[in-house]
Amino acid sequence: GDSVTQMEGPVTLSEEAFLTINCTYTATGYPSLFWYVQYPGEGLQLLLKATKADDKGSNKGFEATYRKETTSFHLEKGSVQVSDSAVYFCALSDRDSNSGYALNFGKGTSLLVTP
Amino acid sequence: DAGVIQSPRHEVTEMGQEVTLRCKPISGHDYLFWYRQTMMRGLELLIYFNNNVPIDDSGMPEDRFSAKMPNASFSTLKIQPSEPRDSAVYFCASTPRGGDTQYFGPGTRLTVL
Numbered sequence: 452g453d454s455v456t457q458m459e460g461p462v463t464l465s466e467e468a469f470l471t472i473n474c475t476y477t478a479t480g481y482p483s484l485f486w487y488v489q490y491p492g493e494g495l496q497l498l499l500k501a502t503k504a505d506d507k508g509s510n511k512g513f514e515a516t517y518r519k520e521t522t523s524f525h526l527e528k529g530s531v532q533v534s535d536s537a538v539y540f541c542a543l544s545d546r547d548s549n550s551g552y553a554l555n556f557g558k559g560t561s562l563l564v565t566p
Numbered sequence: 567d568a569g570v571i572q573s574p575r576h577e578v579t580e581m582g583q584e585v586t587l588r589c590k591p592i593s594g595h596d597y598l599f600w601y602r603q604t605m606m607r608g609l610e611l612l613i614y615f616n617n618n619v620p621i622d623d624s625g626m627p628e629d630r631f632s633a634k635m636p637n638a639s640f641s642t643l644k645i646q647p648s649e650p651r652d653s654a655v656y657f658c659a660s661t662p663r664g665g666d667t668q669y670f671g672p673g674t675r676l677t678v679l
Binding site: 483485487493494495496497500502540544552553554555556557558559 | 570597599608609611614616622657659661666667668669670671672673
């Protein structure tokens, strides 16, 4: 079945450091890929998405490129801020699978940015 | 738009009691999802509806769990009887027809003592 694997956390960075959170996926069809962010005590919010190979999603300085050849969708940001501290979830939606429109999430990566 | 609304935000109950969680999706959204989040298992899909009809309930843990969507603006997730291992944060999300972005509610934190 479909699955998402993302790097274990927690990740601790100093402000203005470069961020990479790795995400790889397994899917039978042609999934859409997502990064969601969860701030403490809140629900998940869409950060960015990509729906086909080589698409780049971007938002708030974060970027991720849909790489079909490596089945990856790594999240990057050039200069993190304290306000980026949150849990980041990689997810896929594969309409060709039994789960259809549902999201299949990775375990989440906790990011802490220190001043 | 008020977003997805969930109630209650926090629920503390004793083992054996019935628990009902409620969700109001964004108006006009055709799909509604229930997820459960725990430290051990992460985010798991429990069930989802399309136009008020359950499509996939394979994630519902056992017969103690049931979900309904009597109309387009309301869904419930019921646990009867509740057990301590049901303690988790339960999220509801909705998606418009043809869309792929899910909009999440703030969640209900359930503690079963």
